[in-house]
Amino acid sequence: MSRFTEEQNLFRQSYRKFLETEIAPNMDKWREAGIVDRSAFKKAGDLGFLMIWPEEKYGGMGDSDFRYEQIIIEETARVGCHEWFNTLHSRLVGTYFERFGTEEQKERFLPKCVSGDTILAIAMTEPGAGSDLAGMRSTAVDAGDHYVLNGSKTYISNGLNADVVIVAAKVGSASERHSMVLLIVERGMEGFERGRNLKKMGMPGQDTAELFFHDVKVPKANVLGVAGRGFYQLMEGLAEERLISAVGTSSNARRAFDLTRAYCMDRKLFGKTLADQQNTQFRMAEMDAEIDLIQVYVDHCVKALNEGRLNANMAAKAKMLASEIEWKMLDLGVQLHGGAGFMDEFPISRMFTDARINRILAGSSEVMRLIIGRDVFSNRYSSMLD
Template sequence: MQTEEMNLYRDMTIRVLTKEVAPFYEAWESDGQMPRRLWNTLGAAGLLGVDMPECYGAAEVSFDVAQMVLEEISRMGFGGLASGLNIHANIVMPYILTYGSDEQKQQWLPDLISGNAVGAIAMTEPGAGSDLAAIRTRAVRQGDSWFINGSKIFITNGLHADVVIVCAKTDQQAGAKGISLFLVDTRMPGFSRGPGIKKIGQHASDTVELFFDDLLIPHNALLGEENCGFAYLMQELPRERLGVATQAVGSAEGALALTLDYVQQRKAFGKSIADFQNTRFKLAEIKTRIEICKAYLNQCMRLYQAGQMNSHEASILKLSSTEMQCWVVDQCLQLFGGYGYTQEYPISRFYLDARVQTLYAGTSEIMKEVIARGMINKRETK
């Protein structure tokens, strides 16, 4: 929805990214992480948690604006930053706002919004990905405290995180129903981080393994109710997958813009590549797939804002948008020819950054299983 508020925030977002991110992003990609101060810069510019309540220091604008910020970051080719911001502002903050106590909200939300604190969420383990019931990280209650032992892997923002939402087993016999969530202050003894994990894409997004060795935290670090963690995770999936889909659409649009510019300038056999029918047909296919996904994304955003979006729709959105993104950037890179395979041209970063989108927040295979299960169960109840 194009409103005056949306246009103002879009202009501001582009200005901040152009000045504070674009000139340095290649260096951050080489370093394998963004500088910690960037979070303060984004917070000072009002780009972190823009839809959070004003009482915590945010602008309290619409959810559409929050998604637009993520879309613009993705469109400009900053995939690592987009993933980090999605975790920080689109996942961690809503969890705390929805399930946190007043004390937890006051402790963390103002600092997350200002960038004085960085947030991460820790679910995946070396032996447990989408199957959360198989996690081995344990939290044992002792008096007014909890002892946490275990490890997590592939944690975005893990290197800079000041607070981590940790998913741990609190009832070993209850499977997924024995999971709880904890707000872990990373300054606590017993918390440690591994070195940055080297990835094929999204290099600027720091990704690490986290370790908990008799980590002692107070009882009030429990987020929400004990043994309700899995239910919370399922309830928050629609927003998480909306964020991933927004990244997918924004990135696909950015890749198409680069390609349109290139094919009109590049010459072959005495004419521009854009004059060849194959190029024109391919561009038409790309545009069509993006627009179809964007339409469904907008539909899901309306459902989400009305409190009507379910996991079935979120899975369809996540599957379709991320598969579209991977196809689009592959087709765009092909139109660049050999230059697309070089780091000199940004299309190569769009290509590499896209690959993880069908893996995190639920693999494409898991999405298909959820979608099919919903179809079959719906048919059986008729």
């Protein structure tokens, strides 16, 4: 039975055409510029491809089925347009408004997010606080009808493009490590400044920036959720964030496999194609099996998310395994391409450097192992088959 409904398959066809005509042809110039043009978000919004889940009164389809986002992620990976962080905007950040936003906030922000007029980002990471969010130093001081925000953030995706940034900051005393607030910071607020577009190992087309906050007055109307509960609100979204990563990395692994397979069937060595060599067959057979198996588990997690059953342990397993399998496939892909794999003109080369971040972002593989390991030795442990 298909993973997707007939309506979703039609959506896939339409979205694939959109990517092939509007996004993929522009990626090289956007990589050169170091940023995806804002028009990409606007064009996607105009066609209903940017946000699916918001209710119709906010401009969306009102369908919360994560499989629509799965299609978007899979197709974006298929054509090599992952540097356009549309899912960060649409599903990772946007759903914070659904979970914690007031009706006034939803009415104020969601329609323009759906249309692509407003681009979203989230700012958690600091120079001394990545996976350990409790170590952040940005502060928000209650000043009556507003908060005064001070601090800095780094490695923020969509950092230059974003019009609205959800910023996490400490409230209360220094001893209250988990007392945080999520603030909706808007472009143009006095004291909100952006640093440089950071140079990265890969993904040059994705704008990744430093953000600075100097006595930024954020009105209480821009508090997202409950002040003091920000840490737990962030934790609530992490499982879905890690599933988003797993969908993308498993899809990228399959693309790397397909590219490598095609190259091996064409490239000749000692009078035979690489595909005729037993070593190539064995290594590629192993990867084909591993990619298929992680796809099954990712689909299982998508179903669990739709049913409200996805937990931190399941998402950590998906995120860790998918990113590790992706890296294994990309390393093999470069190796089987030989010298060509080192050349930027071959997609496998760019994919290799772009993907190195995937075992770090949304929680490193080491942190995922910690989460899984703690669950293994807890009283609540149960396997997928229980």
